[in-house]
Amino acid sequence: MEQAVITYLTKNRDKHLTELKEFLAIPSISSLPEHKEDVQKAAKWVSNALQEIGMEKIEIYETKGHPVVYGEWLKAEGKPTVMIYGHYDVQPVDPVELWDSPPFEAEIRDEKIYARGASDDKGQVFMHLKALQAIFETTGTLPINVKFLIEGEEEIGSPNLPLFVKENKELLSSDVIVISDTSMMERGKPAICYGLRGLCGVQIDVKGPKSDLHSGLYGGMVQNPIHALVEIVKSFHNEKGQITVEGFYDKVAELTADEKAAYASLGITDQSFIDQLGVPEMFGEEGFTSLERNWVRPTLEVNGIYGGFQGEGIKTVLPAEAHAKITCRLVPDQDPDEIVELLQKHIKTYTPPGVTVNVSLFDKGPAFVTPFDHPAIQAAGRAYEKVYNVPTSYTRGGGSIPIVATFDQILEKPVVLMGFGLPDENFHAPNEHFNLENFDKGMETICYYWYELEQSL
Known part of the structure; x- marks a missing residue:
């Protein structure tokens, strides 16, 4: 990848943060009827942003609920096609009195941007937009083909997206699906989640x-x-x-030896959970570690x-x-x-x-898993390591993102959960924020990933 791409991101950082603040200012709370017009406004913002970065065939698809925004660029002949999924809707802000700054007036403090949606998921969607724009602006092309699918109902369980995916299977066909709506292990320690319960x-x-x-x-x-x-x-x-x-x-299924070794290498002990949770001891299914109970049982x-x-x-x-x-x-x-x-x-x-x-x-x-030795997963790991200079952890999540399983079942393509949030960023809670260290490094990582993926698939 050309150094000019990274230079572009550095040079335009202030401009990007100003644009992100505009996106975060839209109170697109999907669960509250009084914010229906705000959700529509956010969909339009995403549509305009896709047009600005050079996407084509941009369309806002209406559903029985909130709209889905689509855009594509398919001019990298013979190269893999990536579908980038994210969401522009956000959680309610109550109790608003616990916020240190207005939830829809983004404020930067201590190199963190505070606002509802900063981490989940507007900030991470925005990073994908600007990473691609950086490549476009400096090279005039992209190393991969891209499709965007950005929805407005994730925070209410994506009730209308499965039908949209089923009815538009050909439109959404790709070689890999990339989602940035998860967290890293901790500050400076990137992680790829390759499975969810x-x-x-x-x-x-x-x-x-x-x-x-x-x-x-x-x-x-x-x-x-x-x-x-x-x-x-x-x-x-x-x-x-x-x-x-x-x-x-x-x-x-039984846990594979490679997975068991990968989890053990993370060095996460029961004592760390005990300290974090304030319990006297851990408890669960006999014969498994706490991580195994949480991720694969x-x-x-x-x-x-x-x-x-x-x-x-x-x-x-x-x-x-x-x-x-x-x-x-x-x-x-x-x-x-x-x-x-x-x-x-x-x-x-x-x-x-x-x-x-x-x-x-x-x-x-249903649950989903993409084998962690899949080329798309390993390419993401190498991209993280180029920017963060530490080994990437390969994890499985104890939680559930139902739409991920829907993609897995209907589109039948590998899903790469490539998140840049941190576990303590208060998503769904007052004072949600996003660390700008990962805003900067995350966009670099995404750029590297597209070039790694070009060579891997």
């Missing part, structure tokens, strides 16, 4: 008598729904932290449980109902629908007499 969630509703009862008049003669729910919840795990739902682990967690009297003091009531919210993080080959069926069967088996139980489905999405 899937998700399925259910609510358990336990019903007993038709109304709350006086526990003195009726206690001991009818089943207490809370007691019944506790019995069901207790049946999900044994004392070794293993999930006891029959068939739950049947399709879980499935889970079943109770996220909330409620029923009966919740006020101060005591009320001698035997409640009519009790409820629990359950989510499972899933690994590759586990089908969310199959897991829900196994949960329903297990709950039915362990429901005590005297109550009725209903299980309703919430969110679901």
Whole structure:
């Protein structure tokens, strides 16, 4: 890659930050109806930005919700095609009183830019725009073909994007999908996330008598729904932290020796988690390290449980109902629908007499993994190392980004999660910010990546 590209980025840094502030000033909160016009405004901003950097066939596609912005440049004959995905919508800002500066008036303090969307994900989308512009402006061309898919509903679960992807499979065809919406390990330590867990969630509703009862008049003669729910919840795990739902682990693949060695090389100890989380000791499925439990093993967690009297003091009531919210993080080959069926069967088996139980489905999405020795992944690692001068870590995420699995299933191409945020940048919280060190180094890394990818695919 020509040094002129890096010189261009350095020379235009102040201009780029001014443009980013304009983008961050748009309160594109996708979850709040009163900001619908702001979301539209952000889509238009992205469209204009794509035009400015030289993209073609730019279009704002309307959906049943917020729009999708598309643009392409396909003149690098014989070179790989990359689809860059990101989102221009942001989370709500409440509680606004906890912000040290207005959330939509970007402010730079201590070489960090503070604003809602600075890290998640406007700042990282912006970096891709300007990295490509730098190459265009200095060389007159690109080393790869590019397609942009920037949506406005990621923060509400991307409800309309899967259908758009399915209906526009040919339009979105590419050799690799690149997403910058994740974090590095820590400051100065880049990481590529090559897999995410899937998700399925259910609510358990336990019903007993038709109304709350006086526990003195009726206690001991009818089943207490809370007691019944506790019995069901207790049946999900044994004392070794293993999930006891029959068939739950049947399709879980074993961790490869290379992956196990890669995780061990990160040097992350249980003590670091204990210090971070303030717990007396770690706990989980026997036979696995904490990292392995979080990245490559499935889970079943109770996220909330409620029923009966919740006020101060005591009320001698035997409640009519009790409820629990359950989510499972899933690994590759586990089908969310199959897991829900196994949960329903297990709950039915362990429901005590005297109550009725209903299980309703919430969110679901499969897991995804791109082998970390894939050329597109390794090319990204080399690009990081050229700029940060340290080895790249290869990780898997414990969380879920359902649209990533959608891309994996429908488009059937490798997904590279190439993030530049830091874990402590308060995304989704007050005082969200983005470290300008990674703003600068990130754009350099992206530029190097396109040239590495040109040679790798």
